Amino acid sequence: MQKTALVPYAHLPRAHHHRHVLTSTVDVFGTAHWLLADRAPRRGGDVPPFDALIASVHPGGDIELTELNAVRARWPRLDRLPDGGFVVGASRARRYEDADQVQVFDALGRETSSFSVGDAIEHLLVDDAGHIWVGHFDENPSGIRRWSRTGQLYWMSDEASIPGLFDCYALNVSGTTAWACPYTDFPLVEIRPDRIDRPVRVWANRVRGAKAVAVHGERVAFYGGYGEEADRLALGEVTETTVEPTGFGLLTLPDGSLPGRRRVVGRGSRIYVQAQPFTAWAVFDLNS
Structure with missing residues (x-):
């Protein structure tokens, strides 16, 4: 099977390698961020509030600390x-209505608001207008929703007739558009809530279990799958009603090895992948 190697993208500054990586992401503008703590959270019980550091690496290599x-x-x-602020959301809510589940911080690291979006957050992605997109797992009926930074619900998928949306396996947010590939039917879904005539489009898709999706024009890439297909890269083209496969291969780390445990983020034509120990991001670009 043909192999495609990811391209190195961003690295956590070595001065912070002694810290515990709580999570990491790449934002809509291409900046990589690491949320760091002095130690890993203890198991069991509530977590007392703690101070954290965000190390940001901009596309040009500049480093910013918050x-x-x-x-x-x-x-x-x-x-x-x-505007330079940050959103931090707890993937599991202690209660379904947990007012502290999502915290919004300003550019100086001060909390400005908090609210609940519902349990089982799989994806939390901000678009370039500042809307917060949340995709849920664990067959959460909330599916996919778009929120304001103050907790106002702007859009929800349960009114959009998306077939088989029980688990948001893949979510890609770029500009103000979202693309999804949800369990159980795994259609390719385009979401443009501000478009009056056709805010949601759906294409039937035969690729199952993808954890990330990238879109460029009429071309689509799906990454991941079940079991032995965990490292699969599936390419396709969008027709009027379906995604037609054009090729299958493996997506590897830059050194040719398979990533094992990983994080993935979809942004437009790009799929970013981060493998343990979660200090480096690499990228596949459908537009390259």
Whole structure:
């Protein structure tokens, strides 16, 4: 099977390698961020608020550090707002209505608001207008939703007739558009909530289990799958009603090895992959 190697993208500055990586992401503008703590969270019980450091590496290589005060999420999701602030969300809510589940911080690391979006956050991605997109796992009926930074619900998938949306396996946010590939039917879904005539489009898709999706024009890439297909890279083209496969291969780390445990982020034509010990991001670009 043909192999495609990821391209090195961003590295956590070595001065911070002694810290514990709580989570990491790449934002809509291409900046990589690491949420760091002095130690790993202890098992069991509530997590007392703790201070954390975000190390950001911009596409040009510039490094920026932001200290966050009183973070409350045990297993957090992270992204940056266009004004320099950050959003930190707890992937599991202690209760379904947990007012502290998502915290919004300003550019100085001070909390400005908090709210609940519902349990089982798989994806938390901010678009370039500052909307917060949340995709849920664990067959959460919330599916996919778009929120404001103050907790106002702007859009929800349960009114969009997306077939078989029980688990948001893959979510890609670029500009103000979202692309998804949800369990159980795994269609390719384009979401443009501000478009009046056709805010949601759906294409039937035969690729099952992808954890990330990238889109460029009429071309699509799906990454991941079940079992032995965990490292699969599936390419396709969008027709009027379906995604037609054009090729299959393996996506490897830059050194040719398979990533094992990983994080993935989809942004437009790009799929970013981060393997243990989660100090480096690499990228596959459908447009390259």
